[in-house]
Amino acid sequence: MGRYVIRRLLQTVPVFIGTTFLIFVMVYALGDPVAGLFGDRAPDPGTAARLREEFGLDKPLWQQYLLYLGKIFTGDFGTAFNGRPVTELMATAFPATVRLMLIALVIEMVIGVLLGVVSGLRRGRGIDTSVLLLTLLVISVPTFVTGATLQFLLGVKWPLVNPAVSTRATFGELLLPGLVLALVSLAYIARLTRTSVAENARADYVRTAVAKGLPRHRVVTHHLLRNSLIPVITFLGTDIGSLMAGALVTERIFNIQGVGYHLYQGVLRQNSPTVVGFVTILVLVFLAANLLVDLLYAVLDPRIRYA
């Protein structure tokens, strides 16, 4: 187990370098960010050259990348073009996004698994069909539609909540955005759990457990569900990352100054230090979440062992 973790951690090093380099190249290939700083007019060459020098844009790409990577390890993620250090942006963005992600994660886990188990155990019955139909509906409606609709209904029409989240972004305020963000994943989790539960319900070990005379709830929670959760956990692991990075739409609708919003702003203004910095952190989050998922497999299924 220990050796496995160390091996996995070592593997993340090339992945980290590779992904950050790719992002770096892609963001800088977008074009000259300095040209965009002057509005609808030609930049004057003197100031443009000075700005390029200040942001290190006058050096060859590989040199810029090495300089950037070197600085990251000292905790310096550079300065956004509006003069704010990227770490300062991160300090406001990540807490809000993490809170939003946690809410979404709890909602999708609790409701998704619950719906999945219920419909999996009653396969083919009315409740199963309704869950399938409902999830189909949720999956096919884009997030910005559900988001904007719920925001209008609950924020303007029947004023139950504030349509825009304040800068404090407390758990209470994030409940509605969290629900919107969770909806699509929730539907997937319900469907994954349902299939898995339905399949495993006929497995030998379940029959054995029933034959041993165990009470039904114990069979479901300890034997059936535990084994059925492996695909769900895999999904949740990757979902942590995408909930953080992919909250772009939800964050813009509900005025949450989180990771997605800063990425969007960064791309729009070609603010390369912001984009690269945020994505670098996200890469780390993805890597950690994946490792965690792999370790959880062994906990859930005793047949899986890591040497």
Added chain:
Amino acid sequence: MRTATRFTGAVVAVVVLATATAACGGGAAGSGESGVVRASWGDPQHPLEPANTNEVQGGKVLDMIFRGLKRYDPRTGRAVNAVAESIETDDQQNFTVTLEKGWEFSDGTPVTAKSFVDAWNYGALVTNNQVNSYFFQYIEGYDDVHPAKEGAKPTARTMSGLTVKDDHTFTVKLGQKFSQWPETLGYNAYAPLPESFFTDREAWLRKPVGNGPYKVDSYTRGQSMKLSRNENYSGEDKARNEGVELKVYTDTNTAYTDLQAGNLDVADDIPASQLKNAERDLDGRYVNQPAGILQTLTFPLYRKEWQGEDARRIRQGLSMAIDRERITERIYHGTRIPATDLTSPVLGAEGGYTEGLCGRTCAYDPKRARRLIEEAGGLPGGSVTLTSNVDTGSHRQWLDAVCNSVNNALGDNDACKVRPVGTFADYRRDIAAKEMKGMFRAGWQMDYPLIQNFLQPLYYTDASSNDSGYSSEKFDGLVDRANAAEGPEAVETFREAQKVVLRDLPAIPLWYQNGTAGYSERVKGVRLNAFSVPVFTDIEVA
């Protein structure tokens, strides 16, 4: 039942939480502090320095916390004296500026001639990386502090054209005659800066100090700014409210929803998708006013196929093939007005705006368009491309509409093709590299409400924003003459110069852009100035 209980517990917890937020959210659609206007804001693109702010969001703040020598009357657009008592000249090149006594910065220090001269020198110096440096280009000595060549070192730190005479007087020598120069001084780039800016710039940027009708109480970068009325303000346009709270929104749609919910008083820049219903949604509390922005289609005159008399007639034909009325109505719901000259209605007739100066060239006439283009030998290469960045401003929609209009007029579905560019910076780079092949969008947001600003930077030979490469001795001559002339004569000469451009047609006028805003029932007197910034001092809170 252990796990089952856990599930139930979680569900109960979620429901309870939901009800709890609903309960406390109910009272949240509150009214804010009394007398304070709550307005939408966007994160300024640059640090909030006068000579480093060239977009609306930063402009909003500068407009509140600074007053320069002049200010633009939000109703007429004319420059009126603010800090200046008088600006005098005998030869349109040497100016003597006298300041009104008694002006103070909100930190209590006096506004002196030095506050202006130091601020201008700071803004012009190339090593300070100020994007608005070019505003000082007419002052003598600008080339020494801001060499045009890339990478060149400045040979001086101050402009030789600026001399402080005493606490309240300084003189300015321009590099050329420019009679309307005093009228440019209402722009924020010319604001004075207090001593504290030069001693500790970082601290100043965290909480800017100016001499305007408001002072900054607190500023959380990227999130919000609270401003209150500056009780020591010496200008005439004192604030009619207690203060302003600016809140950053991630999206204009969100600000609009918050306005509808009653959590916001003023939202400027109504999102395009809401324009159609804004008037009704907001019960008439909607502002749609001309702003000093003109959109044109410019042609790459640096390419051979766009030079000569035939090409000129083709450009004229293309202009007649565009149904401006219909496009502005359908796509922009009256927030763009078909253009009939190369300036903007905000100038007013006195300032040089001439409705209909473009004449038949800008009127939709598909038959004539087709005949003109056919007589001139057809489009070069059989078709023309139309290019713009498409990341902002709903550009893609009108690009398609303009091309359709041209195709319909010419009866050829391949006559006009849209060639979109993904990002604004890329688009600017292509233009700067002179890589345009067909028509391209050129938006012009005026720096100051003067007819000179709509002509000289765009069409004068080798001017800073002359993207088409247009050059006309006749036009240049008229501009020089206009700059040496005084008052109404200057405006009249600029109008003559504009006729030259409209005849040669290096760019075809499309439409004037309006500014939009919505406001809540709590406030009244909301209007926008010529730069599409809300005039906060005039807003009254009920």
